[in-house]
Amino acid sequence: MSYVKALKCRECGHEYPKQPTHVCEFCFGPLEVVYDYEGIKKILTKELIGSRGPNMWRYKELLPIDNDPTVGKQVGFTPLRRASRLARLLGVSELYIKNDAVNYPTLSFKDRVVSVALSKAKEFGFKVVACASTGNLANSVAANAAAADLESFVFVPYDLEATKILGTMIYGTNLIGIHGTYDEVNRLCSEIAGKYKWAFVNINMRPYYAEGSKSMGYEIVEQLGWNTPKHVVVPMASGSLLTKIDKSFQEFHKIGLLKTNEAKIYGAQATGCSPISTAVKNNWDIFKPVKPNTIAKSLAIGNPADGFYAAKTVHQTGGWCEDVSDEEVIAGIRVLAETEGIFAETAGGVTVGVAKKLIEQGRIPKNESIVLCITGNGLKTQEAVRLGKPPVIKPSLTEFDALVKDKIK
Known part of the structure; x- marks a missing residue:
């Protein structure tokens, strides 16, 4: 059973029936899915959720498909793990990593949104799906379309990382x-x-596609014992993920699965593509589009579709935005790997680097719970981190002893 009532313009409020469209014909505002929350409240309980499989569809009443999912049935419910070593390094007491770098099947959070978009595309009867992508979405659309027996077209900037092309x-x-x-x-x-007239997941299917990101927020709440963290740091490309994590918290509160929602949401960008961060830090009402120049290519959207709404969410929750240089991105990737054994792509380096800045600025208190959202796997952006070559020795104990004599305590 579907609890979707309609699509609704986020600006003028005009409603539309469930169809593959994304822009209001009256004011050109973006459309968003509207749910029957009273109906959902009557059926969706913690016990029902807990009885379901460990995937994003355990929250299916809050996702915009009419029937059971047909694509990505194993997606989601990625680990939320305590990051004690990184916490000590950053000087904070309670730090968690939401690790979508191990999301199935293509190692990024995009598998969440694509699972919803392609399931919905099949409900609408589409045979061809497509997307514009900075990399992770390309991987996910291609993989999930292949598994779903859908033809796919994927469009990317020509200079995308070689690993994401492959x-x-x-x-x-x-x-x-x-x-x-x-x-x-x-x-x-x-x-x-x-x-x-294809199903472009992030164009005419965008209202449905974007809802898949909410599942990351639902999981964070459930994995924290049905509580929100005090602070959540989210990388921003289009800005959609940040807004949907906030929406997930609001929805759980609305249907009674959360007693309170006091989470502050923080946006993270690379300085070389930081239109949302720049707008927030300068207290601008609108952001200024930029031409990206950063190694964090998965976040390199100079004119973000949800930039206005991301900035609005940050302000409304009492959060903030920051951005970091490419050098800080690399440092963030390395410190996460060296302390927690998690190899994140460049977006993860942005998130860690921005979290470090926000903690140092005092914007995130050191004694409150913090979640960092890691959205993609470092195997996808290996060329961003150049570590040189390891030492090579002969198969000789003497040479090994000489090599490690200053390293062994």
């Missing part, structure tokens, strides 16, 4: 590189979507 092509998709930035790729895809 991690997309391997699934037999129609991968097309575009000479231009992600924003230029996205504009082209809007034209293609209008002509070819």
Whole structure:
């Protein structure tokens, strides 16, 4: 049974029936899914959720599909683990990592949104799915479309990381590189979507697609014993993930699964592509689009679709935004790996680096609970971290002794 009532414009409030569309025809505002929360409240309990399998669909009443999922049935319920060593390094008492770097099947949070979008696309009867991507979405659409017997077209900036290109092509998709930035790729895809009538997950399917991100927030609450953390640091590309994590907390509170919701949400960007962070720090009402110049290519969206709403969410929850240099991104990747054994992609380095800044600034107190959202695996962006070559010795104990004499305590 579906609890989706309609699509609704986030600006003027005009409602639309459930259909593959994403823009209000009256004011051109973005559309969002509206649910029957009273109906959901009557059925969705902690006990019911706990009786279901360890995947994102344990919260299916709050996701926008009409029937059981047909794509990505094993996606989600990734680890939320206490990060004690990193906490000591940052000087905080209670730190957690929400680790979507091990999400199934393509090692990023994008498997959440794609599972919803493709399940919904099949309900609408689409045979071809597509996307514009900075990398992780490309991997996920290609993989999940292959498993779902859907033809797929994936459009990416031509200079994407080689590992993400390989991690997309391997699934037999129609991968097309575009000479231009992600924003230029996205504009082209809007034209293609209008002509070819495919299910573009982040265009005409966007209202449904974006809802999949809420599952990360639901899981955080459940894994913290049905509590929100005091502070959540989220990487921002389009800004959608940040807004949906906040929405997930609000929804759980609305239907009675949370007694209180006091979480402050913080946005993390790379300085080389920081339109949302810059707007928040300067107290601007709107952000200024930029041309990306950063190694954090998965976050390199210069004109973010949800930038306005992300900044609004940050302000409303009492959070903040920060950004970090490429050098700080690399340092963040390394410190997370060296302290917690988690190899994150560049977006993870952004999140860790920004968290460090916010703690040092005193914006995040050191004695309150903090969750860092790690959204992708470092195996996808290996070229961003150059560590040189390991030492090479002969198969000789003498040479080994000489090598480690200053390292063994």
